[in-house]
Each structure stands twice: as structure tokens, then as C-alpha cells.
Amino acid sequence: MSLLLHTCCGPCAAYTTSYLLEKGHEPTLYFYNPNIHPYQEYQRRLEGLQQLAAIRNLPVVVEPGYPLEEFLREIALDPEFGKRCVRCYRIRLEKTAEKAKELGMTAFSTTLLISPYQNREQICAIGQELAGQYGLTFIDEDFRSGFRQSQAMAKEYGLYRQGYCGCIYSEKDRYYKSK
Numbered sequence: 001m002s003l004l005l006h007t008c009c010g011p012c013a014a015y016t017t018s019y020l021l022e023k024g025h026e027p028t029l030y031f032y033n034p035n036i037h038p039y040q041e042y043q044r045r046l047e048g049l050q051q052l053a054a055i056r057n058l059p060v061v062v063e064p065g066y067p068l069e070e071f072l073r074e075i076a077l078d079p080e081f082g083k084r085c086v087r088c089y090r091i092r093l094e095k096t097a098e099k100a101k102e103l104g105m106t107a108f109s110t111t112l113l114i115s116p117y118q119n120r121e122q123i124c125a126i127g128q129e130l131a132g133q134y135g136l137t138f139i140d141e142d143f144r145s146g147f148r149q150s151q152a153m154a155k156e157y158g159l160y161r162q163g164y165c166g167c168i169y170s171e172k173d174r175y176y177k178s179k
């Protein structure tokens with residue numbers, strides 16, 4: 001099945017892509033992540049993903065542009081952790097569904113489904129809603145059991161491994177220590 005796989009970074013794609021290939025899918029990696037701040041961090045994660053794609057010999061589609069302002073405007077409506085994430089999932093999954101349709105693919109999914117730190121129920125609900133809207137199949141495999149293995153693969157391949165989820169809010173959550 002032709003599948004557009006939204007990919008947030010190389011480490012999360014490492015296990016996910018090997019799993020999907022084993023299951024007979026033909027994933028094309030799609031990088032659309034205006035939630036990654038600042039821009040140099042975005043570039044490092046993109047480079048890690050391209051490195052992984054070369055190892056797996058998989059095609060990559062990189063969405064041009066970096067709509068940081070648009071993303072922040074949307075997230076600022078609900079900046080609390082959890083609520084902002086639902087908006088963030090929708091922004092990225094909606095673009096992925098649109099792109100899958102444009103490219104004539106039949107299915108889409110996301111590497112976000114490997115992370116035990118993300119809200120699987122919300123991601124799946126949004127994915128299924130968009131699948132209905134765009135006439136696609138949303139692959140909602142639970143990849144979480146492969147999370148540690150994916151991190152180990154990333155280490156072995158020398159991929160860049162980030163220290164926080166992506167947005168400036170998550171960077172603060174990770175590093176800011178109030179006095």
C-alpha cells in the first residue's frame with residue numbers, strides 16, 4: 001500500500017520505517033514540522049531524517065517553507081501542554097492528508113505514534129477524522145513497543161537525537177528551572 005508517513009525526526013522514523021517495510025508498506029517520508037523551534041533545531045532534525053532515509057533507501061518529501069508565525073498564532077490560542085499538542089497534531093496531520101491526496105497515495109500515518117510521550121488517542125482520532133474527509137486510510141499501528149529500539153537504532157546510525165519535543169514551550173518545559 002502506498003503510504004505517506006509524516007515523520008518528525010530520524011530517531012522516531014528508524015523503527016517505524018523498518019516495521020512498515022516488514023509489513024509490506026511502501027512508505028514515502030514526509031517532513032512537515034513547523035512546530036520545531038528554533039530553525040537550527042528544525043534543520044538538524046531534518047538532516048537526521050534525510051540520513052535515515054538514505055540508510056533505508058526511502059523517498060523523502062520535504063514541505064517547502066517554515067511557517068513558524070502561522071504555527072505560533074494557532075498554538076497561542078491554547079498554549080497549555082496537552083491542549084496545544086492537539087492543535088499541533090491537527091496542523092501536521094491535515095497537511096499530511098492533503099499531501100497524500102495530492103500525490104495519489106492511498107494511506108497516511110505518522111511517526112508520532114511511536115512516542116510514549118504523545119497522546120495516541122488524540123492522534124488516532126484526528127487521523128481517522130481526516131482519513132474520512134480525504135478518502136484515505138489512516139494507519140494507526142501502535143509503534144510504542146519499538147520506542148527504545150528506535151532510540152538504539154538512532155544511536156547506532158549516529159542520527160541527531162533531540163532533547164525536547166519541538167516547540168518553544170516544550171523547550172522551556174524541558175530546560176527551564178524556576179528559582
Ligand code: SF4
Pocket residue numbers: 035036075082084085086088089165166167169170
Ligand atoms: S509539546 Fe510537542 S506535540 Fe505539543 S505542541 Fe509542542 S511540539 Fe507540538
